[in-house]
Amino acid sequence: MNPKLRQLLAACSVEGDLVRPIRWSEALILQNYGAIPPAVGKHGFYVWNRGFNLLLLGRRGEPRYFCKCRPAADQNLGRETAVLRALNRDPELSGVAPRTRGARSEELQLQVSEFVPGRPYAFSVPRLGESQWAASMRDILTVARRVSTRAAALLPDFLAGPGPVVLHEVAAPCLTELASAGLGEDQLRALDAAVRRAGTLPRLLQHGDLWPANILWHQGSWRLLDFESFGRVQVPLYDVHHFVRTCGSLRRPRSEATGGWLDRLASRDREAALCRETIRREAGELGLNAAQALGVLLYYLVDITAQFRLRGVPRSFWGPLALEVQRAADTLNASARVEEVLLGWP
Numbered sequence: 001m002n003p004k005l006r007q008l009l010a011a012c013s014v015e016g017d018l019v020r021p022i023r024w025s026e027a028l029i030l031q032n033y034g035a036i037p038p039a040v041g042k043h044g045f046y047v048w049n050r051g052f053n054l055l056l057l058g059r060r061g062e063p064r065y066f067c068k069c070r071p072a073a074d075q076n077l078g079r080e081t082a083v084l085r086a087l088n089r090d091p092e093l094s095g096v097a098p099r100t101r102g103a104r105s106e107e108l109q110l111q112v113s114e115f116v117p118g119r120p121y122a123f124s125v126p127r128l129g130e131s132q133w134a135a136s137m138r139d140i141l142t143v144a145r146r147v148s149t150r151a152a153a154l155l156p157d158f159l160a161g162p163g164p165v166v167l168h169e170v171a172a173p174c175l176t177e178l179a180s181a182g183l184g185e186d187q188l189r190a191l192d193a194a195v196r197r198a199g200t201l202p203r204l205l206q207h208g209d210l211w212p213a214n215i216l217w218h219q220g221s222w223r224l225l226d227f228e229s230f231g232r233v234q235v236p237l238y239d240v241h242h243f244v245r246t247c248g249s250l251r252r253p254r255s256e257a258t259g260g261w262l263d264r265l266a267s268r269d270r271e272a273a274l275c276r277e278t279i280r281r282e283a284g285e286l287g288l289n290a291a292q293a294l295g296v297l298l299y300y301l302v303d304i305t306a307q308f309r310l311r312g313v314p315r316s317f318w319g320p321l322a323l324e325v326q327r328a329a330d331t332l333n334a335s336a337r338v339e340e341v342l343l344g345w346p
Contacts, residue, residue, distance in 0.1 A: 004105060005069065009056075011103035012112040028055040036071050037107055050074070055115065063115040066098070072109050076228045078102070081111050083227045086154040093150055096143060096224055116225075118218030125212050125250040134274045137247060141282055143222045144210055144239055151205040151231070158231040164200040165235050167292075171195045171299045174306035181309060181322060187329030191298055194332055198295025201288065204236040211246035233303070237293060240282045241300040244275050260320065262327045266341050276344035290345040294338060301325050 006022060034050040051070040058064045070077040081102035087093045088100060098113040121140070128136060152159060175188055207214075208229030216223045233239075245261050251271060252264065265272055283293040301324050308318035332338055339345040 004108060005110070008103040008105060008108065008110040009067075009112065012101040012110060022056065026057045026059075028057070029053070030055050030066075036069065056112075063117065066113050066115050068111040070109050070111075072104055072107050074109060077109055077111055078104075080226075080228045080230065083151075083155065083158075083230045084111075084113065086151075087147065090150060090154055093147060093154075095221060096147055097227065098223070098225070116216055116218050116223055118216030118223060120213060121215035121217065121222075122212035122250060124217070125247055130270060130274060133247075133251070133271075134278065137244070137274075137278050138281070140215055140222050141240060141243065141278070144207055144224065144243075145282070145285060147224065148204050148206060148236075148239070152203075155205065155231065158205055159203060160234055161203070163203070165203050166200050167198045167235065167295050167299055168192060168196045170235065171302060174299070174302040177306040177309060178302055178322065178325060183322070183325065183329070186333060187326060190329045190332040191302060191325070194298050194338070195295045198292045198299075201236055201292055201296070202286070203234045204286070205231045206233040206235065206239045208232050208239070210239040210243045212243075212250060235296055235299060236286045237279075237283055237288060237296040238300050238303075240279055241297050242304070244278055248275055260324050260327060262324055262331070262342060265343075266331075273344065276342075279343055280345060290339040290343065293343055293345065297342065298328055301328055 009022065030053045032052040034052075036051050051068070051074070054067040054069065055063055056065040056067060068077055081100060084097050084100035085102075087097045098116050100111060100113040102109065102111045104110065121136070124136070125133065171192070175183075175192060179188055207224065207227065208231070209226055210224070214224060214226045216225065248261060248264060248271070265275055279293060279297075283289075288296070301321065305318055305321040305325055308321065328342075331341060335341055
């Protein structure tokens with residue numbers, strides 16, 4: 001094994017088992033995004049995605065640790081390590097996220113987390129009955145809300161400001177980005193008016209990528225993974241919309257689905273009703289009214305679309321999300337009862 005990597009592993013050792021020489025046969029490369037230091041200079045959001053992930057095995061071949069290796073300048077990995085360390089130290093949240101340590105050199109930084117042998121929620125979502133699925137969504141979102149609520153005290157430096165979030169102000173850069181992507185003037189006006197109606201919202205740190213692949217069932221409880229985006233968004237209910245949308249996509253594979261997510265959310269079938277009920281319940285837990293819940297839904301769609309576009313990924317990736325934004329804007333222009341149509345809010 002590379003001596004520099006071995007030195008960082010030893011610095012992250014909790015039980016002394018990473019101090020011993022580790023053979024390459026005990027390390028599996030799970031993802032390899034690129035060399036460290038990078039062989040080719042690149043710019044943009046994906047800079048952090050250079051490096052590789054390792055799975056370290058014990059002496060008997062059992063998975064022990066999951067490792068992320070990134071360039072020293074990668075701010076996202078250091079940020080995630082700080083989040084996980086704070087959660088690990090908190091008595092209320094120590095079981096939510098894997099135990100984690102980090103170390104760095106002049107050119108490399110390393111994050112080592114305990115391997116959690118749980119069942120990914122993404123495997124379960126398509127197979128659960130409706131009532132089981134609804135109950136699991138409620139329980140997972142309760143855990144995520146507890147993390148977000150506690151995080152303000154655990155990670156005060158992550159807060160962008162002491163006051164509430166003015167929704168139209170955080171949405172404005174996203175709408176500008178989508179205007180350059182071809183969103184029409186009437187659509188932009190409709191979206192801007194709707195997020196302005198939402199006014200201000202209490203600031204709440206969000207996971208940022210809460211979807212079934214980042215959730216595990218382990219030893220009778222839910223665990224959350226992948227906190228690299230934690231706190232980038234501080235708009236309450238953002239995680240809820242992302243979670244409900246991605247769950248729905250797994251429940252209805254693309255080959256079977258008709259239309260986009262908003263079309264399905266507005267449909268009259270039972271699963272759509274469960275999704276609307278989930279969003280309304282979480283909005284109530286957060287003290288948000290109908291206009292605010294709708295405003296965050298619209299902000300979520302424009303933000304995730306703009307962020308993917310800014311990353312420079314192909315249009316085939318963010319194009320379907322842009323269509324959802326257009327559907328939302330057209331619905332706003334066509335109906336005065338959008339909260340009822342999309343969220344079932346009377």
